[in-house]
Amino acid sequence: MAYLEDFEKLLKERCHQNEVPGCTAACPFRLNIKDIIAKLKKGRFNAAHRVFQNTVGFPAIVAAACDRPCREKCMRNAADAAVDLHALEQAMCRYATRKDPNAYNLPARAERVAVVGAGISGLACALLLCNKKYQVTVFEKSDHIGGSLRDAMDAQLFDEDVQRQFQYEKYECVLSHEVRSIEELAAFDAVYVATGAQADGLGLAASGTGAFATDVPGVFFGGSMRGRTHMQALSDGLLASRAIERYLKTGLMNQPEEEADARFAADPSRYQKKEPVLAANGRYYTEEEAVREAERCELCSCDACMRACDLMRHFDKTPRRIYEEVYVTIRPGTLSRDGTMATRLISTCNRCGVCRSVCPEHIDFGAFFEKSMEEMKKKGAMPWAFHDFWLRDMAFSNGEAACTVLPPGKTEYLFFPGCQLGASDPAYVSRTYAWLREELPGTALHLSCCGIPAQWAGEQELHKAVTDGITATWERLGRLVFILSCPTCMRSFDRYLPGIRWISLYELMAERPSAPALAACREPLAVFDACAAADHPQVRTAVRQVLQKAGIPYEEIPHEDGSLPCCSFGGHAGIAAQRYSERVIERRAAETDRPIVAYCANCRDSFASKEKEAVHILDLLFGLNAGKRPAPTVTERRKNRIRLKRELARVYLGEEPQEEETMKLYISEELKQRMSADLILESDVAEVIRRCEEEDRKLMDPQNGHFIGHKKIMNMTYWTEYLPKEDGFEVFAAYAHRMSLEAEDTKNG
Amino acid sequence: MAEDRKLICHRCGVELVPVKTxxxxxxxxxxxxxxxxxxxxxxxxxxxxxxxxxxxxxxELEDK
Known part of the structure; x- marks a missing residue:
């Protein structure tokens, strides 16, 4: 399971989601601007001021004198104008009512620290060391504190802020005393030298071992003497106090240098224009103006995946959070029972690949979920119910509904429509195949599933068995070129059957003049690209060429960063996360007012399930269905496949297969729809009734004479309420549960 | 469907009674x-x- 560690490393090194925005990275204090803005947006001036004070040491001085490097890094510059953080800092200082510093009640420490230079850098260092109760002595050459910054600004404001911040602290200040050599300070345990831009720095040199460290043990330096601006000098003083404290505790001068680098860039094109707020009095913001200006801040962070990925957006989870939840699910550690908090989440990914396509570093959460699904399967920790229905459906496609047509003579191509095209409408396959037989005589056909349901379920062995079966068919039929129509099959073939050469049906249609074009369509349709077509731009182009040739007007659906999100069918997430899946297709449907044209039957049927007008491109080309065709029920999807197989056998194999005797069921339209939503097949209901009747295991309601009974089929237990009719049964209710009756299990042996 | 339906077992012809299942x-x-x-x-x-x-x-059990 090293993939977990590998993924964590990947996130740590390359995911930008947790990184600070450009403004904070540019700030000498690495001020948590997003935190401050969030507080200001709520009008919490005291709370915002506290963060500001704790970070910069001297808030009034910084609010007055900062040279605002954050301004040019603000993402709003590209949209309108930078957020005026400078004015907001001043507003915090003006409107906060609790500005006194915290009084720290700590025991005094014996270590003595000398600070050489009472400029802003030295004062900052002294302030934090005093907070920790070290014995601090400040030496200043001139007769007053403040250095060059005090000279450059309102001296009264400077003095007041220094006085306020030091009000609870005691330190010795030796004015008019020039320290001429470090040796003079031998009685001190540590020294911070910040003697300003004009000073010689007492002949100290950087040791290179850590931040602010000189080549003399215990002696650190920083500030303007090292070419820093006033604000950088202040920041140096604050940070140097930590390096000194580390030295006093450990004897080491190896405080790491702070790195300030914002690697991500937000996309300002999606920012709404918000005009900068100007102070009505021309000098400073009112509280209300400050809040309005704070509201212009987008609190930007790299959220490309969280914006584009339906799962991250719906569950409001950061990449890191997802990783952590999956980690404790796969590796519950020493918990007495599995802490499997992400079991359902792992089964909820649509495997659309949007996360990878929008991530600046192409981090692939789909692959991470896929691997996690395999691990959960191996552990036997993934509830079978999440994928049971679709695995049964795959077995049906590759069993009862499978069929091969191999015309005599030489052949080069094999049409592989996949399992769901004929399930949606048998004519999609039969009409396409008829056209192919005219266009490319000798084209063979093979009806089966590409195996993706097993892959999505994490069933590795089963998946391999299916793909091995396809390879065997390909070998047996003479290594034909496959014609694929389903985008998921295309993705599946690329990944798991790379030896098989394939071409998409739509490329064939685009390049042939005789392509069918029966559509009579005046209103433009919106082309919905299947998520699996993301890997195949040539297929997307071909689909548009086919539409153009057929004279069908169409429009694009704009998606952020050109990503192709899923219709909700992908990953078969609908069982584990029904509500989520419904939200996804509703969101997709709302992305355009136009009716949809899809080239994946599952996309078409997903839209139809939400009563969004949608056609398959083959509907248009062969004049088949109108856009309002409802999504077939799960039973119809099976019947359609059997119907298709029978038709192909009749037309191409000259066979007249006997219609299988099936139980006649009378089911209301409403119940049919509910059964389909619950993934209950009419054949499941028939099996229950057969058991009830044959074994006389049934209950009776004397009031209406209805029979009620149940049967466990595979893992599910199905119930039905029915009444015999002359030639069949009328069904009044059908429902199913996942938990098993224990008596049932014993009985079934 | 009302939960308090009085059903009978078709085979045994007796009314159902509460049983620990x-x-x-x-x-x-x-x-x-x-x-x-x-x-x-x-x-x-x-x-x-x-x-x-x-x-x-x-x-609940699936999420446990």
Whole structure:
């Protein structure tokens, strides 16, 4: 399971989601601007001021004198104008009512620290060391504190802020005393030298071992003497106090240098224009103006995946959070029972690949979920119910509904429509195949599933068995070129059957003049690209060429960063996360007012399930269905496949297969729809009734004479309420549960 | 469908009575009282119970 560690490393090194925005990275204090803005947006001036004070040491001085490097890094510059953080800092200082510093009640420490230079850098260092109760002595050459910054600004404001911040602290200040050599300070345990831009720095040199460290043990330096601006000098003083404290505790001068680098860039094109707020009095913001200006801040962070990925957006989870939840699910550690908090989440990914396509570093959460699904399967920790229905459906496609047509003579191509095209409408396959037989005589056909349901379920062995079966068919039929129509099959073939050469049906249609074009369509349709077509731009182009040739007007659906999100069918997430899946297709449907044209039957049927007008491109080309065709029920999807197989056998194999005797069921339209939503097949209901009747295991309601009974089929237990009719049964209710009756299990042996 | 339906077992011809019934799902075992035939044990689970409490318990166990 090293993939977990590998993924964590990947996130740590390359995911930008947790990184600070450009403004904070540019700030000498690495001020948590997003935190401050969030507080200001709520009008919490005291709370915002506290963060500001704790970070910069001297808030009034910084609010007055900062040279605002954050301004040019603000993402709003590209949209309108930078957020005026400078004015907001001043507003915090003006409107906060609790500005006194915290009084720290700590025991005094014996270590003595000398600070050489009472400029802003030295004062900052002294302030934090005093907070920790070290014995601090400040030496200043001139007769007053403040250095060059005090000279450059309102001296009264400077003095007041220094006085306020030091009000609870005691330190010795030796004015008019020039320290001429470090040796003079031998009685001190540590020294911070910040003697300003004009000073010689007492002949100290950087040791290179850590931040602010000189080549003399215990002696650190920083500030303007090292070419820093006033604000950088202040920041140096604050940070140097930590390096000194580390030295006093450990004897080491190896405080790491702070790195300030914002690697991500937000996309300002999606920012709404918000005009900068100007102070009505021309000098400073009112509280209300400050809040309005704070509201212009987008609190930007790299959220490309969280914006584009339906799962991250719906569950409001950061990449890191997802990783952590999956980690404790796969590796519950020493918990007495599995802490499997992400079991359902792992089964909820649509495997659309949007996360990878929008991530600046192409981090692939789909692959991470896929691997996690395999691990959960191996552990036997993934509830079978999440994928049971679709695995049964795959077995049906590759069993009862499978069929091969191999015309005599030489052949080069094999049409592989996949399992769901004929399930949606048998004519999609039969009409396409008829056209192919005219266009490319000798084209063979093979009806089966590409195996993706097993892959999505994490069933590795089963998946391999299916793909091995396809390879065997390909070998047996003479290594034909496959014609694929389903985008998921295309993705599946690329990944798991790379030896098989394939071409998409739509490329064939685009390049042939005789392509069918029966559509009579005046209103433009919106082309919905299947998520699996993301890997195949040539297929997307071909689909548009086919539409153009057929004279069908169409429009694009704009998606952020050109990503192709899923219709909700992908990953078969609908069982584990029904509500989520419904939200996804509703969101997709709302992305355009136009009716949809899809080239994946599952996309078409997903839209139809939400009563969004949608056609398959083959509907248009062969004049088949109108856009309002409802999504077939799960039973119809099976019947359609059997119907298709029978038709192909009749037309191409000259066979007249006997219609299988099936139980006649009378089911209301409403119940049919509910059964389909619950993934209950009419054949499941028939099996229950057969058991009830044959074994006389049934209950009776004397009031209406209805029979009620149940049967466990595979893992599910199905119930039905029915009444015999002359030639069949009328069904009044059908429902199913996942938990098993224990008596049932014993009985079934 | 009303849950208090008085059903009879077709085979035994007797009315169902509450019987402690055992279930299992994902390795967890639990029981509840459900109407069942006192003779042959044929049990009845009403649709409302399946769609309500049973689904909730199933989901809890899946998320556990």
């Amino acid at each position: 055992f279930f299992n799902y994902l390795g967890h075992n639990f029981n509840t009282e459900l109407p069942a035939c006192p003779k042959c044990g044929e049990v009845f689970i009403p649709e409302s119970l399946v769609r309500g409490r049973m689904t909730a318990v199933e989901q």
